[in-house]
Amino acid sequence: MTGPARVESPRSARLAALAIGALIAIVLGFAAMRVMIDWPNILAGTTPDDDFAMRYVEHPWLAYLHIAPGVVYLIGAPLQLSRRFRTRHYQFHRRFGRVLLVCALVTGVFALLFGVPHAWGGAPEAAATVLFGSWFLLSLVLAYRAIRRGAVAQHRRWMIRAFAVGVGIGTIRIWVGIFVGIEQMLSGGASPSTPSPTTFGVAFWLAFTMHVAIGEWWLRRTPVLTG
Ligand code: HEM
Known part of the structure; x- marks a missing residue:
């Protein structure tokens, strides 16, 4: 690393926290x-009308072993990434970190198991x-290996990389919303509110590419351990 390490200003850290909070809320x-659409169908053994929901109802194990641990990871990760919390509750950070790591690994594996064969957006x-x-x-595996050998800065970098992708799920939904809105405007409200497969595929690529890039940008801005 060359040149003096910059510490992120409280203002941009606050903005980042706000954006992350909004994405997690989405x-x-x-x-x-x-859950509201799928579970009544899963429990009653019925099939929903729309094809989008049908995949979740027909493959509940694959879908919910992706969604449930992902939600736990996404809610818990900001706490782990907060320097203030880490330094004050280091033992908790270590224990909770293991739980969240398992959740994240499970969600990632089931993203592949559900998302590849049953992708709404097809091949893209x-x-x-x-x-x-x-x-x-x-990123998760390398973060774990880094902390096992005591490389704290590397651990932080890989965890931020993983989180940047995870929180990108919220941005996918923003892109999907924008595209569905445009489609409806152009068709005078005649196009369906369910996103088209093309919309979904494009939204995945846009959001994840943005998030990987933003993650790397953030790491360049804050090469030292900050909040
Ligand atoms: C880290 C936390 C994550 C959470 C909380 C999460 C949550 C969700 C939710 C709620 C859905 C349902 C789709 C919807 O109705 O909007 C979903 C679907 C999906 N997620 Fe995730 N996800 C996470 C991470 C990931 C990652 C890392 C990937 C892969 C890069 C991924 C890939 C997918 C795929 C492929 C689907 C299926 C989309 C479809 O075709 O319907 N997710 N996820």
């Missing part, structure tokens, strides 16, 4: 929507899932 909203979504899902899993 993911939680969609996870809750899935499946390809994005393989690429960014593997990057997510690799």
